[in-house]
């Protein structure tokens with residue numbers, strides 16, 4: 001039986017700066033404070049590639065609250081290549097498709113690990129960000145820093161240019177939403193993915209995409225599922241030590257908050273042949289060249305894709 005909660009960090013700074021309610025960052029802080037881990041991963045922003053780069057750290061003070069990173073990070077490779085630099089207990093954030101491989105690498109090396117799972121609808125290629133900049137008439141060379149989430153909820157993309165100009169593109173109902181849901185920039189493996197809630201991690205975190213929170217929440221809340229006894233103990237200890245506030249929530253509600261994604265992924269299994277065809281079309285140079293050549297064609301693609309997804313979901317068994 002999975003326990004589900006909604007909560008937030010008792011540290012207002014963490015709660016505000018984090019993606020949702022800052023439970024993820026609070027877990028890292030708690031694990032270092034209690035000496036349960038000695039190593040984790042943080043991310044540095046590389047303005048030459050406009051990408052976040054993972055880095056092993058050995059104390060909480062070196063951890064940066066980056067918010068969700070919406071471009072592919074080769075985390076499995078990074079952990080495999082840096083395994084000898086992991087000291088003592090280890091925790092890191094993982095996407096559902098990374099959880100099993102990362103746990104297996106760490107287990108093989110006898111490293112005690114806690115995997116904090118991020119719920120996941122899809123992961124974008126960095127080309128999604130480049131396309132966004134193009135649509136905003138921003139030259140890549142002028143970008144100092146990009147953060148995709150954090151600093152309030154649900155927030156959006158925060159772009160800082162080298163001349164200190166700041167741009168904000170909301171997470172919902174914006175050109176970024178269109179790009180994100182266009183499926184033109186997602187990883188190939190996302191068209192086959194069946195796990196949304198990150199069931200192989202110890203603790204799963206999600207945004208509360210439920211009507212009442214979308215309408216009223218401004219600071220941030222995290223949805224939490226406890227998948228293992230280890231995860232359960234950590235979260236309950238954190239609550240008892242006033243790191244976080246946790247309130248029980250019905251598992252059904254948590255599922256409803258991700259229902260469109262769960263159903264869309266189900267269509268990937270039930271309609272495998274046609275989805276394979278669509279995937280091939282979306283990655284073909286010819287199709288992309290045409291669709292991305294004008295905002296009108298891009299809008300047309302987005303409308304058609306959304307219609308198709310709705311149709312497939314409607315016909316699910």
Ligand SMILES: Cc1cc2nc3c(=O)[nH]c(=O)nc-3n(C[C@H](O)[C@H](O)[C@H](O)COP(=O)(O)OP(=O)(O)OC[C@H]3O[C@@H](n4cnc5c(N)ncnc54)[C@H](O)[C@@H]3O)c2cc1C
Pocket residue numbers: 017018019020021022023024025026041042043064065066067068069070071073075093094095118119120121122123124149205206207208209222223258261
């Ligand atoms: C690609 C992606 C897709 C997502 N899709 C959904 C979704 O469909 N529905 C939903 O409810 N939630 C989704 N999330 C999760 C959600 O955005 C929050 O990350 C989650 O709610 C945790 O919030 P928090 O405030 O508790 O964590 P935080 O305190 O913000 O901590 C999260 C930490 O995760 C790490 N991190 C961020 N991005 C990555 C990454 N790509 N790879 C590895 N580590 C990373 C960073 O260190 C960051 O500080 C997604 C996240 C990502 C990265």
Ligand code: SF4
Pocket residue numbers: 095096097098120121122123187189190191193194195
């Ligand atoms: S949708 Fe699935 S395959 Fe794609 S990044 Fe998320 S967990 Fe991985």
